[in-house]
Amino acid sequence: MSTGYTNLEADKTTNDDSRLMVVLYAYAAARDSVSRNELLRLADTAPDEAGQAIDRLLRLKVLTSKPGDPDRLIPVAPATAYAQLLLPAIRELRERQMMINEVSAELVDLLPVYEKSVMEGVREHLLHRLDNVDAVRLTLSELSARATKEILISQPGGPRPEPVLKEATDRAVGVLESGVRMRTLYQYAAQFHQPTVDHASLLVENGAEVRVVTHVFMQLIVFDREVALVELVGNPKGALLIRDLSVIHFLVGAFERAWGKALPFPLAYERDQMLFSSEEMKTAIVELLVEGHDDKVVAKRLGISLRTFQRHLAEVLRRIGARNRLHAGYLLRDLGILQEKSTRQQNRRVAR
DSSP states (O other): OOOTHHHHHHOOOOHHHHHHHHHHHHHHHTSSOEEHHHHHHHSSSOHHHHHHHHHHHHHTTSEEEETTEEEEEEEOOHHHHHHHHTHHHHHHHHHHHHHHHHHHHHHHHHHHHHHHHHHHHHHTOSEEEEOSHHHHHHHHHHHHHHOOSEEEEEEOSSOOOHHHHHHHHHHHHHHHHTTOEEEEEEEGGGGGOHHHHHHHHHHHHTTOEEEEESSOOOOEEEETTTEEEEEETTEEEEEEEEOOHHHHHHHHHHHHHHHHHOEEOOSSOOHHHHHHHHHHHHHHHHHHHHTTOOHHHHHHHHTOOHHHHHHHHHHHHHHHTOSSHHHHHHHHHHTTHHHHHHHHHHHHHHHO
């Protein structure tokens, strides 16, 4: 259904045009009928402008042709014009709103049916690709709600976007309140991102354990050691759902090894730990460089920016008097610094 209201929306009148319309309408309203030529003569303006004002009054339906005498125009009350012009449009809007409400209600009713069907289909496969964000979120919500014992989470790559953190916080708090144990690993750079610190603080307040590591590790979530989600290669918005217990056993082992080397996430500025983390980062950088990785690869694997990486590297080279990366690797081995670092880690874990 369509109305003449669309034409009115397209009209644009200035203040001068509006005043002219008022003058012409007042003249017509004081008479039983008036000709178009009379109105054109009355208007103290160019014929084209006066003609446009008359056409506008006709579209507003406050002027209409006199029955039996189309050359004469008769005035119409604005209330009558309103009923003729706008009521059909208002009725159409109401009908569309009713249709929107009905369709929305039907879709809401179908949502749990879809969720149940999707999850049942997923359970039939040991490996299942989730190729988009919506599928990942749906699966995370379903698995989180079903968890009864423990959830293991590793989040590499530094800080996460605030909307993602907000969604993760809401989901995690609900899980923790149900008594499920949660352990989360973050990478070095995350401890300097205030929204991530706030997120970690809230998790700890609700009983979770959160630690930070320097070396790279996989993006991983394990539910009750029965099902896991890992990052999907080539599609950062997707994930691979794993139900093969042998694979999950391997993933949990990798998580536990990283967890054993990690430090408590600093929820406040703790100078000793910040200094220790900085030293850990410098040594991790050199270890990866000795393996032959270039600057960009090392920075990405450690979850830090290229500029931060270069600052750490320059400090390492300066401290040990190395001329370049290869020289630094030789000196680290020759001076026993890497072995010393391993001993410090073991002592620190025993102290914890």
